[in-house]
Amino acid sequence: MSDETVYNGLAAALAPYTGDPISRGRAVAAVTTALREAILDGALRPDDWLREDDIASILSVSRTPVRTAISQLVEEGLARKTTNQGATVARLSMEDIIALYVVRENLEGLAARLATARHDVRLIEELERIGDEMEQAAAAGAITELANLNLRWHRRLREASGNVYLDRFLAQVEYAVRRMPTSTFARPGRTKEILAEHDAVLSAIRARDAAAAENHAQIHMRNARSARLADLLDARSPSEEHLGTWDHGKDVGRRSVGY
Template sequence: MRDLSAYLSDRPSRGRTTEAVTNALREAILDGVLPPSTWLREDEIAASLQVSRTPVREALRRLSDEGLAHKIAHHGTAVSPMSLEDILALYVVRENLEGLAARLAAKNTPAGLVPALQKVQAQMEELVDSGDPAALSRLNITFHRLIREAAGNQYLDRFLGQAEQAVRRLAPTTFAAPGRASTGCAEHAEIIRAIEAGDPDAAEEAGKRHMRNAREIRFSAMMSM
């Protein structure tokens, strides 16, 4: 078991140990520190995080409910793998949900949204030639998070949050593909222009097109492996 102590930056307050352990394990899975099919042994996790086994047991149950872990009869709990079918399903759903988020953001356009998107966009454009796909990926997550929060729909926010978690598990990021940094930034610019113009139809189409292109890059990379 890898040392997971870094994922508990502070000792959890009384009554919040289960939540802290759940967050720590979730982030370790999303970061790839606990890769697919890793066994999640209660005693090893408890020792690594210096907590009792009770909150670990509850944390594993919660992660199973989220689909990040699964129980195997008579063996224990392991990190859930992501099959090609899972990834296909993820992008089909994400394409439509990201399109809807962009549509709603264009209709609502809360104060400060466009400048916030432009700021992230500028940071991404500065990294296009630097060859730092991990940093681009983090900024990309921020970009899409701003849009989904601006959509003002709690259910959409929740579903896209779950999709974001799944995307974080896919390695390498699509920004590692040749040319994707520049094309991804260009697609973001289209989304920003549509939102700034208050054009829901254009924003939705730009959001969907962005996801379709990401999907094609992802599948091309997987097929070449």
């Protein structure tokens, strides 16, 4: 294997994000975004090495901003560092996923409750609009677009909570969720359910029933968790094509993971 092929994979993974000409004062942000998106999209896979020098060359910056970017990703839980050896893309074990959805259920519920209490008219309008777009995307079978709209829906809701901490934590949750390899929208029938669950939350917000909004948001997340786990189990058993992307954790199910 020649020197070139060594980071051909990396270059390819970062290619979609190298477009922006990096201006002073935004190098770190540009690198962080590029790497984060590459990881979240799955272009960079768990255990892949993040070599400062290679990344620097590919993005045409020096190692300094790359270093800073990587340490931020570590802080976000997307990468891990071993001293003097380098950083790798963090794994996401089955345990992690379950733990994630447990926390998410609570936080999304809280966000729905707080958002409802604030009587934000624009929130309702925007969630309606996003919902409509999702209906259209569903009719067209546009999975990727559905996933993106879904992200917007949840982002809008958490922003509407008006709570900076909640917003920040849910953003971190989003980073983790987006690392899952497949979209649950691809599961037969799940799209319809998701839309219905969103509607249930929205109806509660409209009715200014904070408790109901919280409850429906929690139900939504519990169902999301079930769908996710089913999806991962499906992917695991019949074909092992996802092996390597996932830490199929030999410990799964052995000890409590907090749910």
